[in-house]
Amino acid sequence: MTKLLEIKDLRASIGGKEILKGVNLVIGEGEVHAIMGPNGAGKSTLSAVLTGHPAYEVTSGEVYLRGENLLEMAPEVRARAGVFLSFQYPVEIPGVSMTNFMRTALNEKRAYEGKEPLSAKKFLQLMREKKALLELPDKLNNRSVNEGFSGGEKKKNEIFQMAMLEPCLAILDETDSGLDIDALRIVAEGVNRLKRPDNAAIVITHYQRLLDYIVPDYVHVLADGRIVKTGGKELALELEEKGYENL
Amino acid sequence: MRICKGDSFERVYLNEPVNLQLEQEAGSRVKIVVVDFETSNCRALEIANRITIEQQGEGCVTEIYALAWLQGTDRVTTETKVTHAVGGGRSEQLVKYVLDGQSKGRFVGELKIAPDAQEVEAHQTNRNILLSEEAEMRTQPQLEIYADDVKATHGASTGQLDESALFYMQQRGIDPGCARQLLIGAFMKEILEEACAVGGETAALQDVRDLLNAIDGVVE
Known part of the structure; x- marks a missing residue:
């Protein structure tokens, strides 16, 4: 296995309160890891810390992305290096068009990789191609980022952005919440089609339902800031049946 | 100045003090767009704009941006x-208003609806973004509404750039400075668009158009 992400004894707090109390996790290329756990266990904190959200303070531990010290990188550098978060609550940005937003983001990433910016024509072609993958409407280009999008459209838009940016590590934070079954299928298919032997995904979810579509290689239970149990995909079914309390 | 019955008065002012007093006759339309920002060839701004408009005839439309x-x-x-x-x-x-550095802004907005002026629709909105600790904004909306069958709204808010939007953009690899520019541009855009909609071929409008194009990222 080639290590993509390595988390060692990660501790983090917000407003002086410790949320992550020593998380250890190794993710290899080509793997899908599900993280489940009760509310308040630290699932969203983990995604916020990995992406460098300024509200959280890392008090100890190390995180390496392909051997590089992730915690020393600014949030935008982590993103360019290939860490992508599908937000639980995608943010509306009135007045900033999807095209402008996406083009800026993509060209920043390309510059980081030493590539030339995409021409307007090639960029729009790519937008069209990836939108079709998520069954998103063409009119999306001129709309402001997430503004007036339905819950389902927002989540599809997250995966669309993921398709555009082709991250090596995708973190899906409760991407299934608020989705009806059709939207869930489209989103999951989108994620599955983006799977490559050299990338990986962390799927944070409350429910087994999403894992019927995005099948994990490993399921971890996060409780009170630590990973307390790890298993295969069958662990998710067991949790669904018995709940977290028996752990 | 009187705007005669059914006539239309539309103008864009860029970096020039506006001192306007207009009386509108029935069915006339007024649209004024005032834009103040440091263009490449101008020094620090010291500008006072004063716009007084009275609708004296029925069915008038007044727009001030x-x-x-x-x-x-x-x-x-x-x-x-x-x-x-x-x-x-x-x-x-x-x-x-977008205020950076040690700049100071002030808005005094008076809206008056006379006792017999029924079925009026009037809106006043003031939104301000402070980009620095030292910048200062004073805002005084004043509404005097004496008629009862009217639709009037007003709102004033002063805040900072949306932190969650900034982080969202950073998470997509966008440089924080660039993210701020995008948000500031988005905030200013609707008024710049109103200015461009007025049209004409003045140098002032070209500056406004250049800024709008820069915001839209259409400059190749």
Whole structure:
């Protein structure tokens, strides 16, 4: 296995309160890891810390992305290096068009990789191609980022952005919440089609339902800031049946 | 100045002090767009804009849009006074400030609807973004509504750039400075668009158009 992400004894707090109390996790290329756990266990904190959200303070531990010290990188550098978060609550940005937003983001990433910016024509072609993958409407280009999008459209838009940016590590934070079954299928298919032997995904979810579509290689239970149990995909079914309390 | 029955008065002012007093006759339309920001060839701004408009005839439309983008020691004051002396009219006031450095802004907006001016629709909105600790904005909306069958709204808010939007953009690899520019541009855009909609081929409008194009990223 080639290590993509390595988390060692990660501790983090917000407003002086410790949320992550020593998380250890190794993710290899080509793997899908599900993280489940009760509310308040630290699932969203983990995604916020990995992406460098300024509200959280890392008090100890190390995180390496392909051997590089992730915690020393600014949030935008982590993103360019290939860490992508599908937000639980995608943010509306009135007045900033999807095209402008996406083009800026993509060209920043390309510059980081030493590539030339995409021409307007090639960029729009790519937008069209990836939108079709998520069954998103063409009119999306001129709309402001997430503004007036339905819950389902927002989540599809997250995966669309993921398709555009082709991250090596995708973190899906409760991407299934608020989705009806059709939207869930489209989103999951989108994620599955983006799977490559050299990338990986962390799927944070409350429910087994999403894992019927995005099948994990490993399921971890996060409780009170630590990973307390790890298993295969069958662990998710067991949790669904018995709940977290028996752990 | 009187705007005669059914006539239309539309103008864009860029970086010039506006001192306007207009009386509108029935069915006339007024649209004024005021934009103040440091263009490449101008020094610190010290501008006071005063716009007084009275709707004296029925069915008038009054639109006032003002945008000030200030930095350094810029000072811009905008005073508007819109009076609906008779009914059946509509007025819209939208005033936005972006303040950086030690700049100071001030908005005094008076909206008056006379006792007999029924079925008026009047809106006044003032939104301000402070980009630095030292920048200062004073805002005084004043509404005097004496008629009862009217639709009037007003709102004033002063805040900072949306932190969650900034982080969202950073998470997509966008440089924080660039993310701020995108948000500031988005905030200013609607008024710049109103200015461009007025049209004409003045140098002032070209500066506004250049700024709007820069915001839209259409410059190849």
